[in-house]
Amino acid sequence: QDPLTVRLDFSPWGVHAGMHLAQDRGWFEEAGLNVEIQDGRGSGNTLQLVNAGQVDVGQIQLGLLGAAREEGATIKSFAGFQRKTDLCILVDKDSDATEIADLKGKKLVVFAASPWAAYIDDFLAAGGLTRDDTEILFVDPAALWGTYTAGRADGLMSTIGSAIPVAENSRPSKCLMLDLAGLHFPSYGLIATEETIQNRGDELKTLVEVEQRAWEEIKKDPDLGVKAIMAQRPDAKLDPKVLREQIQITVDYFDTPATEGKPIGWQAKEDWEAALQGMEKTGLVKPGWNAEDYYTNDLVQ
Amino acid sequence: MADTASSYVQIDGVGKVYPSPRGDVVALQDINLDIASGEFVSIVGPSGCGKSTLLKCLAGLEPISSGSAVVAGKHLAGPPDSLGMVFQRDVLLDWRTILDNVLLQAEFLRLRRSDLKGRAAQLLQRFGLGGYEERYPWELSGGMRQRASICRALLCDPELLLMDEPFGALDAMTRDDLNLELTRIWQGSAKTVLFITHSITEAVYLSDRVVMMSRGPGRIVDVIDIDLPRPRPLAIRESAEFGAYTQRIRHHFAELGILKE
Amino acid sequence: MADTASSYVQIDGVGKVYPSPRGDVVALQDINLDIASGEFVSIVGPSGCGKSTLLKCLAGLEPISSGSAVVAGKHLAGPPDSLGMVFQRDVLLDWRTILDNVLLQAEFLRLRRSDLKGRAAQLLQRFGLGGYEERYPWELSGGMRQRASICRALLCDPELLLMDEPFGALDAMTRDDLNLELTRIWQGSAKTVLFITHSITEAVYLSDRVVMMSRGPGRIVDVIDIDLPRPRPLAIRESAEFGAYTQRIRHHFAELGILKE
């Protein structure tokens, strides 16, 4: 059987727990799948590779589909696990900043290719600020963290799940979330090209099923996920404490009000519409969009 | 003049101009010369008169600017077949031993190295370089380098031999020895030789004819037939006839008023 | 032998070995020679006997392997002050015009170019290179390049002049002219000259003493005082005394049995 290649968003971290647990336990094989899991180099890069047919499935930040489809990508999300917006701005844990307006006069670092880049103006506007009220520095992910912990910046634009647990060691932080501005950005889920969804729908369906099972187990005991990731990526020298927290946050962000009670992976139209409205405002997508172009629930049971 | 029918080299009104942003240089003007097959011709003339230029033109290394030259029955377009050339500066390849430098010509002609190794070693021996086969050029003295480059030119027994002051860096005695050696090689193989030298004695001793060139621009002012019997003992140089020839050439030089142009 | 008190160069049991992975070469062995200040000494000897090596050692360019050498009162350690040197291969810098090549020595001595430009142009003129000041070395003939390198060595009026076959690439007549020119320059400035040549006539004509070297390993076999009056007309070369000197040297060469080692 042709392997089903799944590319993750980044080097190993908590959000990968479901995939690695399933692989580690041999659940894919049990279900008759031959899954190959690759680490990624950013959600955007994985998205490109899925679109180019170099890999079959990607696990990425689903919000990126907005801009990607606008540029002609023919991919869809067929399962959303972490459905709540997780984009956040890290600030000192004991800082008194709690809302957008508190960022006035602050120095913020962001990765130029991050989904954050497109939202900065609208986010600040919701707090009555403009870009000139803050100082935005564009820095590579690899230098982002150092710049922030070195105190060269007051805030770091990232995601809550990936960043907060790591920050604990060097600069304990809390989050100002993107949805403070009423903006939404669907978080991690699985994508494939429309063609793959058409031709290999059965396999994808099985994939989603196995993932549901894995996440159910992880919800009950996050340490299963921690152990699975570390077993699957022995060379990465991961910190189990950080992984456990990342998994915990991931699980915390699984549901929006609209998906409460629905199966893991199922996506709500209203969530996508809320997200797309925000994207339309920023110019990421043009008016006239149809939310159902971006996702399908056909493969979720 | 040599009989045209058996001419090996025919030079007809050849001129050569070196273009230069600092002013073009007319190096040769209206050169006419026929060299019979098997003839030994020397060129003498003051420094800078175009001797090397003429040789390079005949070797097909410099395009001629006017006139025409025929070598071995073919109009000159590139180097003629079966050419052996000795350059004014010994051009030895630094990355090859002396033996390998000599064998270079064999490689160019796609001959088997092993077939010619013996001949190369023999030539080196005869030119006083026995024992230096495996040394590199920079380990040799100036005169030794020059001799090595002569061996290289002789290796493949060329029909036409163009030599630009081949013995310039040698002492008089070594020179005498090699003059004899060269005569022997020439007579044994009926080569056509064009030989540039600064030694008037050498020119007369070796040649059937001596061409006297002059400067500004380079042209032929006299061609002297050397009617001395062969084989010529070295002592022939003390003879009156010989003296007359050298005298005639010296006279030309004096007339040209070297350095006082 | 020259008086030690006024010796400019004192060579005492000098030996020179070139180390080489292909077998060390003993180039000089037990060389003893004193040269008085203002003396003109020529070295003759068969090709490869170590003449250039001796010159390079005296110039401080090659370390001597044994013995000691004193130049201008100082033990040799690096090139002596006030040295003019002509190399066997004209070493002209491709990126400089002829004039700039000649002026190189002035720049090394931190003299003002403008002060010496006139002298450089005059030297070039006297050596038959007038009009070639602005040309580049590769636009010159072999003999012209050699003359340019002589001008360079003479430019700053050095006390010690070491010349390695400076006239090797010149025709006999140009050579005569330049012999006269060199004598004039030497006499006008009391230089000490060590001169390598392959022309026995030239050696005798120019020198106060002629050193005869031999090969295998390089050593001095004779030192001949030339007791001819100065100034010497060119015609002195036809004299019987002159002939005796050249004969003696020729005899040495014959004894050494060149090439038949």
Place this chain on the structure above:
Amino acid sequence: MNGLKRLLYGESRTRDVLLVLISVVILWEAAVAIFKPPVIFLPPPSAIWTEFASTPGIFIRHMGYTLGTTALAFFLSVVLGVILAVGIVQSKFLERTVYTLLVALNSVPKVALAPLFVIWLGVGMEPKIAVAIMLAIFPIVIDTVLGLRSVDPDMINLARAGRASRLQMLLKIQFPNALPSLFAGMKVAVSFALVGAIVGEFVAGGNGLGFLVLVAQGQFDTTRVFVSLVLLGLMGTVLFYAVDFAERLMLPWHVSQRGGGSPVEAGG
């Protein structure tokens, strides 16, 4: 006098280069028209041009920024590189210390080092210049060292016999002799300085073509990515031929330049 014109490669050279570029554009456009890959995969030249023409000001401004960094870094690389090379050739000690360190440093990918530079030096121009210099200096040092060492021993002897000081030896003999090699190094270095500037922009800062590439990548705007890449290619070509031109002006005496072509072809 057509010396200057020949130096400027004459019309024929410029024409050939243009012809090549135009052929590439046509082939590319045709390939896209025939195989119809998605735009996000490979945009056609026409789309790239349209994208550029829609906001040329933005591209040109960022190009200017990148050019500034590149030029400054290139200049510093040449100066520093030549100084280092001279030191290395003059002193065995420096050869065994500086050279070794330089080699080690050059083997560490700048993309991996750049983040550290940003952490150490901040997000200003400094880390970009530093990265660009680190990329560009190596070919300069290596080639200059070769050039300084490849002097005909007779020339060294000439200078020593003339009692040239070390400095004179360097300035009047070794350095002119090393120029052709130095120029080869500079040709490699000018391209690498540009690459270094971009790598620096990738890691920090909100200016330059590198920044534009990143932003466009984040928005999956492949066409916009390509506009910047094409502009980089053009900039690099122009910079390279500028060095080439300087070489022709300064080294008319070198065999590689004489007669305008390869010696093999001349007269053959």
Place this chain on the structure above:
Amino acid sequence: MNGLKRLLYGESRTRDVLLVLISVVILWEAAVAIFKPPVIFLPPPSAIWTEFASTPGIFIRHMGYTLGTTALAFFLSVVLGVILAVGIVQSKFLERTVYTLLVALNSVPKVALAPLFVIWLGVGMEPKIAVAIMLAIFPIVIDTVLGLRSVDPDMINLARAGRASRLQMLLKIQFPNALPSLFAGMKVAVSFALVGAIVGEFVAGGNGLGFLVLVAQGQFDTTRVFVSLVLLGLMGTVLFYAVDFAERLMLPWHVSQRGGGSPVEAGG
């Protein structure tokens, strides 16, 4: 015979290099001990060593992978680069086409191209080799072209007078003459091949030191990043001196190699 020993730089050279490295380590350790920068800024060598020693197997395995990519890419670069250089020198047409394209291509940062390569070529070894070749080939071409062109015109004349074919001219005259230059290019290229392999690993694949750097960066584990960077520096140094050693073996005749030192120092 101590020829081979001298070739191996003798003990003194190795000793000097080691001394330098040890001094750097001591200075670094001291600086960290005195200024106490956060570990994320600059870890001390001791920490780097401890990190390496904790899982040496992992580092060595990934180093082997990177080395494989580097070696293959370097080999291909030399072969392709020399072929291109020969073509460029032999033909004006190629000079004006291939050369120009190569220059343009070299000015486009590989870090920006690498993601496109992965999209086009997939996530296997191909894009890594492609990126490494693209980085390494340029210095080889530039330096080889210079070397092939810098032949003494008299040598060209010698070969032409000997009726050497173009191929013979190339193999027996131009190529040996270009070797010192080619080696200079190879020294630059071997480092860049390593850098290219890492850049390739950055964008694709789960192997190699580049992958380890990325993983460590993702966890903000600067110490682990530094282990890989130091290993890269060491690998690059070893590769460089391997080329240098090959040069000494193959070019004993060249002035830059003769006598073991710079001609300026010899006997002076």
